[in-house]
Amino acid sequence: MKLVVACEDTGAIKVVTALHGTDTSKPADDASPAQAVSITTHAEGNTRRSKVLQLVHSKHTGNIIVSRLNGAVEVYDTSKLEPAAEPLKDGAEKNDNSSGTIDLLQLVQENKSLIPPFENKDSEIFIDLLLDDSGRVIVATNKGSVFIWASEDKISNEPLKFTLPLDANESIESLQIHPGKENVEYIAYGGKETDLRVVKLPSLEKTKKRKNQPEVIFKAKNLSNSRLELRVPIHIKKILFDQTSSPDHLKIYTFTQWGDMRFYDSALGRKPRSSVLVLPKKASIINAIWLDSNLVLCDNTGVVVKVDPSTGSLMSKFKGHIGTTHALDNFQNSILATTGSDRYVRAYDNETRECIIKVFVGTQSNAIAIIEDIESWKGKRQHKHTSGVSGEERMSGAGNGEKREEEEESSDEEELWNKLESNITQRRKRRRLALV
Template sequence: MKVLVAAEDSGSLKEISFPPGTNTSIQGTSEPDITTFATAGRTSYVQRLTLASIKGKDYICVARKGGVVELYDQDSHELFFSQVQQSVVAEDAFIGLQFVHGLLFTCTSAGVLRVIDLHDHKRGAEIYTTNLVETSSSSSGSNIHHHHNNNNNNNSSNSNILQQTRSISAFRVHPQRPNIVAFGGKDFELEINELKNVVANNDERDDARWKIIPNDSKIIPRQKLWKAKNVKNDELDLRVPVWVSDVWFLDVDDNAAADSLNDHFRLVISTRFGHVRVYETSSSRKPILNVEVGEHPLVALTVTDSDREVVFGDTHGTTARFSLITGRKLGHYVGAGGSVLSLDTFIESSNKTNNNDDDDDGENHDNKFIATGGLDRFLRVYRMQSRELVGKVYVGTKVSAVKILDASEPEAAQQQTNNDGNANDNNDDDDDDDNNNKKSGQKRRRLNHDEQEGSEKQQKIKVESNDDESDDDEDVWKLLKEDEQP
């Protein structure tokens, strides 16, 4: 298994490879193979981490504290692309990083959204910007445009954003339609916007499915499609506070068409007040499911492959799977000793696993994994369904982000397993030979015993027959004696 983690204390990336069953807290278990690269120091630690594939090549995308966005080759770990967002000040932080159809999206807590077009990166990546947090009351209409064109105006706009009390703490791009984004935060209800100049590419000669319509201002106009409404007041008739901590799109294939006239979306969010909520934009602005899953703030959320379950983590080490159908917890992933800062799910391709259609409970779930990392400085990997701990590795630093690269077993460990299996088979053969020898010896002993008993019986019969003969001779002798007397 191969997992990528971001080390907060050193600002580096660590690629950790280990066989299933590894636990560095227990002596005698196999040691992981850790490769450290892209070290930049604590002042530039990785805040967000994702993967990208550009023209068949795999890359690691990171967003660092201070506004640095970098891409590293996944195989060689060499720096491929770097871009510094000068307008982002130190107080701002990345809360979103996502790669969709050749476009890299970054979003900060101040609401600064940037879209980097990496389709033709050799000629320079085009960067487009928009502000998700409105800077004035006059921009409350459905169409929102920004007219600043230079860096001075950008810096002024960002300063105005940071002065606001509202901030964004959750951001997500629709995985099939990169022109649709959802975001929310502290005192900021969940909102869905459409990026107007991110459009589907109908040119068959171009490999890019989506593209950005260029403009001189490099500003992305956006349109508000939908905004959530708060739940009703509590039992004391007080307003329920709003703080969205993460958001995910559900059933993404149902609205993947770019020309859909009646857009409706299904989303799930977590809150810093311990709630999991599900929204249906076609039915209501209020959540159709609102469950308080715990007393502590939820800081991490991820969906499973079914879109009917989510996994969440809170600030007190709780990691649990939750059903969006029944509104109940399905089990806990135990072991974390502090806040869970990052979660990642991984489903291994079917050609790497030996699935059995007749087995509905065990083997067909073994290819689903979930990784956690946080303040306790441990990386943990579990099987999603059974919640079995597959690996536990001490990283030595706070884990700010985690991503599973590969769930297959390393070749060396697999070879060792095969050798152990062959040794066990040989031992079994030796045991069978020993058992056969023991059985043969027992059979021979039984035969010897039977022969001995038979010879004793024959000797006894012979003695008895001799005794009978001697008795007969004695009787005849007595008769002869009686005849001789007068």
């Protein structure tokens, strides 16, 4: 499997190639030898001041598109990325003529300084980078600026620019394009104290004349006050359109700073039809994506869960994460990729929730995309399930697998955090003695 990861610490981009079953967190032994892992670093000339904010994989061309903190948007060509060489078997001789893995992530398009340089907390910054179903590239900022290119091969050209309707002192933290080639002109957005709105972009002919701006077609209302007559706070972190939504009948999910999932139905009014606490302890929802017909959410406490969109109830967990999980990626509704502050890249099987890849990349990462699945994991899974094992045995095996997962969770990661907590406790005791 080949994954592209954006490094938060250095501003570089890493390409990780690993075989299914790879786990670099465990020492290899004779019984389970280490799988081949290739990690190459690209765009090394960047720093934290030009770190990657968003990263998307184009289904149209296979390219990687990134937006950076310094206001640049870049397109990288992945056509020269070749699969990693397979590990040598016992007794096999190495071919001196083979060049091994060739990883070239070439910068092919770039547009610099779309927004002023980031200098303080009030600076303009990119909050979303999207590819719509017609192949257009859309970049939005927290100040409501939206830049649109007709295709990724025209990034170096001047983009069309719109300004989203915002009241004074409002800002946005999430933007989403309506799915469907015929509906790409509908955009939803929201943020801190900026409730959900949906606008329709003007037609291309009027856009060229630069006379018209987006028109608001739906503006949500907040929930009713609490029992103590206190206003319910608004802080939208992520927006997703329902898979059955249409411009005439909008169905939208929003995910908040307080761990709530709210569902809006334009045919039934402007207020949320439901508001469900989907994460424990009201943790902040960092990201949310569709995985098949279900939702996958992550927060800043290491929780990655699958949620039923109709009820908001928890269906299952993807275990093993520590700290903030920044990015999620869905590969053909069969594999879920994650990365975050614990410096690991993980890939999970959607059906069994088994962690099929776990690779230490050495730096915090805030974006991820699977660009290729070298092996057919789906075929391997079907072969595994049809190799003469009965359904009851598979269920018992799954139960044992969950037990093993729980045992593994209380091993390396918990030992590390226990050591950190003990060190903090010792420091506090020393401070108290010093004060006495």
